Amino acid sequence: MSGYLSFIRDKIMIDKDRKIPQVAILGLQGSGKSSVVSRLLYGTVTDAQPPQLTCFISITYGKSIVTIMEADEETSRESPYFLDILSEVDGVVFVLDAKTQRHVEASFEYIFSLLEKIPRKTAILFLVNKTDLTDSVPFPDVLQDPAFQVIMDDIDRSVSIYPVSVRTGENFYTAFDWVISRMTGRTPLREEVTPKRVIILQEGGVPAFDYTFDASVEEHDSTLLGGLISALNIMASTIFESDSVMDVVKLGGMKMVIRKMGGWSIVLFVDRDDAESKAQSLAEEILNAFIDEKERDPTKEMPKQKKYEILSKIPEIAILLDQQPSKEEDIV
Numbered sequence: 001m002s003g004y005l006s007f008i009r010d011k012i013m014i015d016k017d018r019k020i021p022q023v024a025i026l027g028l029q030g031s032g033k034s035s036v037v038s039r040l041l042y043g044t045v046t047d048a049q050p051p052q053l054t055c056f057i058s059i060t061y062g063k064s065i066v067t068i069m070e071a072d073e074e075t076s077r078e079s080p081y082f083l084d085i086l087s088e089v090d091g092v093v094f095v096l097d098a099k100t101q102r103h104v105e106a107s108f109e110y111i112f113s114l115l116e117k118i119p120r121k122t123a124i125l126f127l128v129n130k131t132d133l134t135d136s137v138p139f140p141d142v143l144q145d146p147a148f149q150v151i152m153d154d155i156d157r158s159v160s161i162y163p164v165s166v167r168t169g170e171n172f173y174t175a176f177d178w179v180i181s182r183m184t185g186r187t188p189l190r191e192e193v194t195p196k197r198v199i200i201l202q203e204g205g206v207p208a209f210d211y212t213f214d215a216s217v218e219e220h221d222s223t224l225l226g227g228l229i230s231a232l233n234i235m236a237s238t239i240f241e242s243d244s245v246m247d248v249v250k251l252g253g254m255k256m257v258i259r260k261m262g263g264w265s266i267v268l269f270v271d272r273d274d275a276e277s278k279a280q281s282l283a284e285e286i287l288n289a290f291i292d293e294k295e296r297d298p299t300k301e302m303p304k305q306k307k308y309e310i311l312s313k314i315p316e317i318a319i320l321l322d323q324q325p326s327k328e329e330d331i332v
Contacts, residue, residue: 020058021183022067024086026076027095028103028110032129033070035166036095040068040176043247043276045167061180061275076114083117090183091123093176098128098136098163108147115151123158123182124151127175132165139163158182169247170261173281193279195317196254196269200290203263205230209290209307213321229258229267248276259283264291282314289313 027033035045040059055070069089075082086092094111097103118124128142142148143161151159162175200209205226249256250272257268257279268283289310312318 020065020067021090021180022069022088023091023093023179023183024089025068025070025093025095026110026114027129028073028097028107031095031097031103031107032127032166033072033095036093036127037068037070039166039169039172044169061176064180064184066180066183073110077110086114086117087119089122091125091179092118093125093127093179095166096126096128096142098130098139098142099133100135101137101141104137104142104145105147108145111151112147120156121158123179124160125175125179126159126161127166127172128161128163129166131163132168132170169259169280171284173278174284177278177281193274193282194271195282196271198269198283198286198311199225199267200287201226201230201265201267205265208264208294211307211311213317225267229256229265247280255279257283259287261287261291266290282317285314286311286317 025033025036037055037057038045040061041057056067057069058065058067060066069085071082076086094107096107126148128139130136131139142163148161151157160175160178162171162178164171164175166172194214196214197212198209199207199222202208205223205228207222207226210222247258249258253272254269255272255274255276257270257276259266259268259280261284264287266283266287268279268286270279293306293310308321311321
């Protein structure tokens with residue numbers, strides 16, 4: 001193992017010279033580190049994903065190349081080679097297991113054992129994983145943990161925290177956009193994504209919201225599309241015995257990026273060659289904004305103007321809407 005870590009240390013120095021950002025994925029055993037790597041590599045997580053001691057690999061995130069390294073608890077705590085590596089990486093992602101309070105406390109104890117070995121210039125992202133589990137520790141409780149409060153009080157560090165489900169992908173890409181932007185010094189989100197149409201579906205595939213950004217896009221019946229996507233997801237979950245849903249479906253010159261949160265689903269149509277991770281982040285933001293507005297008063301049908309305001313919360317979407325006066329006149 002020491003020989004492999006020595007190789008990784010040398011490789012990281014080469015990557016730094018080539019301006020390739022590096023991020024270390026850390027966490028206790030069973031927290032979901034290997035699943036994070038799998039989702040970054042393949043866009044999905046399988047139940048058969050094997051745990052790994054250490055891995056080192058380059059991935060494509062949007063149109064950027066990023067080096068990711070996963071290390072197990074023993075290696076990160078005890079290897080002097082790994083401490084050299086930790087002092088050189090551009091970002092650190094701590095995966096916290098929110099399954100129980102005991103897991104949360106153990107995760108923070110582990111984090112504190114490494115915190116002083118991480119340079120203050122290094123961006124730190126906390127992924128509070130397994131928030132999709134019914135009995136998981138509520139995210140507000142994690143935020144109030146005294147250990148996390150101490151970390152956040154250190155104003156010299158660049159730190160952020162997100163509740164995620166690595167298994168379903170919920171909030172995952174939004175979180176990683178944060179750390180990638182801090183490591184590279186630029187905003188990776190959406191700059192290579194061209195939204196064509198967005199459809200938000202209720203449980204069972206019933207359309208709740210439909211907006212077309214590109215006038216050249218043929219507006220197929222949203223009810224039929226919703227029913228098709230719902231049926232395919234049910235079929236896939238039955239065959240593979242998984243609660244996951246489809247992530248991306250490519251059709252001709254476009255692809256549908258699909259995300260699910262609670263009883264809602266979103267289908268975002270983008271160009272076929274657009275960055276999938278960024279499109280998934282954008283879909284999550286739109287759906288989160290929609291749910292926030294919808295849950296304010298679920299007994300009322302949302303007026304068209306309110307729907308416009310929801311999409312306008314996303315800066316890049318607001319620009320697209322403002323470029324289409326005919327659509328804006330329809331909804332004002």
